[in-house]
Amino acid sequence: MCLAVPGRVVEIYEKDGLPTGKVDFGGLAKEVCLAYTPEAQLDDYVLVHVGFALNTIDEAEAKEVFALLREVAEAEEQMRKDEEPS
Amino acid sequence: MKFIDEYRDAAQVKRWVDSIHRKTTRPWNLMEVCGGQTNAIIRFGLDTLLPPEIRLIHGPGCPVCVTPIEMIDQAVAIAARPEVIFCSFGDMLRVPGSEKDLLTVKSEGGDVRVVYSPMDAVALAGAHPDRQIVFFAIGFETTAPAVAMAIAQADRLDLANFSALVSHVLVPPAIRAVLGSPDNIVQAFLAAGHVCAVMGTRQYEPIAKECGVPIVATGFEPLDILQGVAMCIDQLEHGRAEVEIQYTRCVQAEGNPVALAQIAKVFRTVSRKWRGIGPIPESGWALRPEYTRFDAALRFEVEGIRAEEPAVCIAGAVLQGHKRPHECPAFGTECTPERPLGAPMVSTEGACAAYYRYRRRAEEKES
Ligand code: SF4
DSSP: OOOOEEEEEEEEEEETTEEEEEEEETTEEEEEEOTTOTTOOTTOEEEEETTEEEEEEOHHHHHHHHHHHHHHHHHHHHHHHHHSOO | OTTTTTSTTHHHHHHHHHHHHHHOOSOEEEEEOOHHHHHHHHHTTHHHHSOTTEEEEEOSOOHHHHSOHHHHHHHHHHHTSTTEEEEEOGGGTTOOOSSOOHHHHHHTTOEEEEOSSHHHHHHHHHHOTTSEEEEEEEESTTTHHHHHHHHHHHHHTTOTTEEEEEEEEOHHHHHHHHHHSTTOOOOEEEEEHHHHHHHOSGGGHHHHHHHTOOEEEEOSSHHHHHHHHHHHHHHHHTTOOOEEESOTTTOOTTOOHHHHHHHHHHEEEEEEEETTTEEEEEEEEEEOGGGGGGBHHHHTTOTTOOOOOOTTOOHHHHHTTSSOGGGSTTBTTTBOSSSOSSGGGTSTTSHHHHHHHHHHHHHHHHO
8 A cells, every 4th residue: 555656747736735736647637745745846757645746756767667567557468368268 | 487478578577587596596585565565576476587595575564464453443433433434545444353344334334435645534524524534544654744744734724523543654663573583584675665765765774784684675566676686685695784775766865854854743653563463662653742632542532442363363474474375274265355354365465365366376286
């Protein structure tokens, strides 16, 4: 449950006195509290856990993770296909 | 090779696996203290790619699994009250207490809700001034900043109907407890990357030094984990015992200073009981005196509830690496993810559930 997911900041605003933003996770946007990442700018990648950005991430490295995640998903898809009785 | 060919980036995975094989000359026992890593290791069969000399031991790294049974009983007692809306992360709902779990409370009419963030519980408190909103604050250091902010926000908004049942746990004291056990076999640790994203890695330095163990802050993808293992083996083979960071894209040695300041404002360090392991000194966070008005255990007078775990569950031995899940007599028979006896069978990050899901057939063949 400690898993945190990288996403891209697409909107920054204030909510109930706290810096807040919309973060895009590969097409799905979620509201995220940005109080712990005051340095985060639009288009920055942040590491998000239970509604909070814990850190900003280097964009090149974040993209690498996305690519890797996609590969893993594709690999799993392939594994499922292989397991299906023909 | 198993699970390698499926990766498109098989070349990279293979490179790391090869490098680990080349480096390893002797048997080494490594422990990961993170349920996310445990899940990835078993799911992708990473341990099966390593040389037979390397054993990965799945440590007490799942907060759901180490939450003591009496805390579940306290949660159940609070959630059953008619005035309460009890908010929890989803994976806590099926953790067995002495008599029932939170899902049973819900089926009996209790208002138990799954939330994504502790801030959702704060919002509920604002929207339902006539109800008592209680948040079940479980988790390692990764989750603590969110809870600290929720408490501070409830304080700022003066929400008298909000409280939290706090059972936060900390990784470094658990590592010390594992190392301090007389029959310890662990020689190096993969530290949890997201815990270190908040806390940094400085607090691991005295452990590495005093106990002579390499500690590498590691991420969660297969390649991260393999690289973390390679870094540990490199240190072990060269007789080094240092703190290193594999997960550099998210971890800095000093952690997140803004989050650390907020945590220090809201929480104080306390001794805490770990499910299957027992009390570990200074291993948890509880609310500081300034915030006790948000303490659900006090508000609902449940802090006296005490309970012991079912004797058949050997979760403690599993979490410290003395036994593997399938060596538990109840594994897969009395204890399954559908009817879990112990917490490590509940969460997908628990060692028993991971073995049940991905390893059952292989282990049966083996034994
Ligand atoms: S298999 Fe079930 S009973 Fe056995 S250690 Fe794991 S959780 Fe406990």
